[in-house]
Amino acid sequence: MPELPEVEVVRSGLERWAVGRRITDARVLDTRSVRRHDGGAGHFEQALDGALISGAVRRGKYLWLLLDTPGSDAPGPFPGTALLAHLGMSGQLLMEDPSATDEKHLKVRLSLSPSPGKPDELRFVDQRIFGGLSVTSMVPTLDGLPGGLGSEAPLLPQEVSGIARDLLDPHFDPDAVHDVLHRRKSTVKRSLLDQNLLSGVGNIYADEALWAARLHGERPTNTLRRPETLRLLEAARDVMERALAAGGTSFDSLYVNVNGASGYFSRSLNAYGREGEPCLRCAAEGRQTLIRRASFMNRSSYFCPKCQPVPRKR
């Protein structure tokens, strides 16, 4: 289940292996993987044909390849287009030699212009088809700041324009997030997962960040004090940075990075998935407390009832 660190691993891989090369052929093998593309699979293929990949950019869990398309105006104020990708639950972007056997769930194949020492195919593989690709137009960012990591241009794919900056973005503003939270009538975990407030945090890292910051996910946001918000955001950033340093965390064996190496990292999580197991912080302090699981938005939340006390009903 790729979350932000895994997507960043993919982005940096694409920057190294795909940027500067031209797409010489695009083939959609399963139209469901391009269902969000306006105009259908044929148009998707046509839009990529001959395009030069000039950058690899990410915001939250969205990543995109900047395209210079032949026949369009030369680089300049014209925003251009991008190949936008979301990996969903099980998406992979793999650089492969064309002779490599097709993956069972191969959905899209892009042939790239030859480049010494680099594989010539970029493949999109996706078992569960929650992810997808589309070719989309770029629009200006509202704040005039760079659209994401990997580009200084103040531009974003149109679909990403409503997605907030993520915790690894140099322009992320924690104080502004606190101000919104304090005004908002909601709860902390729900807001952590709100991609319009901050992006890139999924269910796993939300639980890990809450555990690290000793906050309960049902805590009303309007009771948060600024230091608590900053502690929580810092914890979330820290969890993601550590995962990124390790090459991307995932305990889903489906996930592999852009070079095909598994991003699996067997570091034990502190909260997520640990129902009935001891809270490690409590154990270190000489207590035995068991991690609890609760239903949340058709998913699960894991927390320590001692370090993360359930807020009183108001």
Next chain:
DNA sequence: CCCCAGCCCTGGCGGC
């Protein structure tokens, strides 16, 4: 503004 249910989808797994 906020919340929730439902949908997209596959395959692993538990239960019978």
Next chain:
DNA sequence: TGCCGCCAGGGCTGGG
């Protein structure tokens, strides 16, 4: 042994 139903996940839509 096989079949069925449940579960996991993010993002989006539409309705309350």
